[in-house]
Amino acid sequence: MAAIETNGVSKRFDETHAVRDVDLTVESGEVFGFLGPNGAGKSTTINMLLDFVRPTTGAISILGVDPQEQPRVVRRRTGVLPEGYAFYDRLSGRRHVELAIDMYESDDDPIAILDRVGLTGDEDTAVGTYSKGMRQRLALGIALVDDPDLLILDEPSSGLDPNGIRTLREIVREEADQGTTVFLSSHVLDQVEAVCDRVAIMNDGTLLTVDTVDGLRETLDPNSTLILSVDTVPESVSQRLAELDRVDAVDVDAASTGRDGTISITCTDSGVKSAAIGRVEDAGATVTDIGVEDSSLEELFAAYTDSSSDGERR
Ligand SMILES: Nc1ncnc2c1ncn2[C@@H]1O[C@H](COP(=O)(O)OP(=O)(O)OP(=O)(O)O)[C@@H](O)[C@H]1O
Secondary structure (H helix, E strand, C coil): CEEEEEEEEEEEECCEEEEEEEEEEEECCCEEEEECCCCCCHHHHHHHHCCCCCCCEEEEEECCECCCCCHHHHHHHEEEECCCCCCCCCCEHHHHHHHHHHHHCCCCCHHHHHHHCCCCCCCCCEHHHCCHHHHHHHHHHHHHCCCCCEEEEECCCCCCCHHHHHHHHHHHHHHHHCCCEEEEEECCHHHHHHHCCEEEEEECCEEEEEECHHHHHHHHCCCEEEEEEECCCCCCHHHHHHCCCCEEEEEECHHHCCCCEEEEEEECCHHHHHHHHHHHHHCCCCEEEEEEEECCHHHHHHHHHHHHHCCCCC
């Protein structure tokens, strides 16, 4: 059973077509990244998944249940970190978590949850004095109450420092290891790349693509650069590599020619990499280290959203 399924889901706010005809399937146990620039329709989609906003057209199933028909069942089994959580400034972090535990009638330990999100030592401080990052950690802790089957995190890294981002990543991985489905929206792409099995890219209300990060690379930019450390850079190596089909460019660290150095080979097909390494060795070098540079998700994201704004949706 899919954890999330939408069929032909659209939402109009008067003249604004916030979400257009979205078909999306998130399998149970996946960590799924929902990417898009500001105004793409991510929060509107999430709000429809949770029945906070009703679709204009289309059908939604969450954990096998229609959220319009059984919103309580969906909310009971789903942990949510919404955009802009409303806290009670006078209450402590611990009290907020206790209230969520009471609401779910769960036997979770509030201190264990606060510890998990890195708020140890601040649990009895009024939330009004919390920084933005501390509030975000608390909102994440509240989402974890009662061990949800599905975690929906809207821009979870917002306001977090690098330590907070690492904690978030660890929690997402731990939850996924326990079988929880994680659906997280973001425009912080390297974090999505670090944790997600698959990503969807939204722009202007439209779902442009759903794929693995590697799959996106294959489709959009199959080029990758092989970086070889070698004990010597033979004179003939550039020419030998240039003779290979599917090698686009060769860059030899000229300063080190004849001595140990680096050879960068841009391949238009990953299948040519082993042949390229063979050519380098045939030329008389020993390869001491192999590295690969792929295009970042950021570049892929820009390629998708730029081409879609030009009317060239793929
Ligand atoms: N309640 C509303 N009334 C009118 N228009 C809305 C409403 N909510 C969202 N919109 C519009 O719908 C579009 C999609 O907004 P949405 O908040 O879903 O985007 P988003 O991808 O979550 O963006 P962000 O990353 O900035 O949060 C935007 O044009 C927004 O102005």
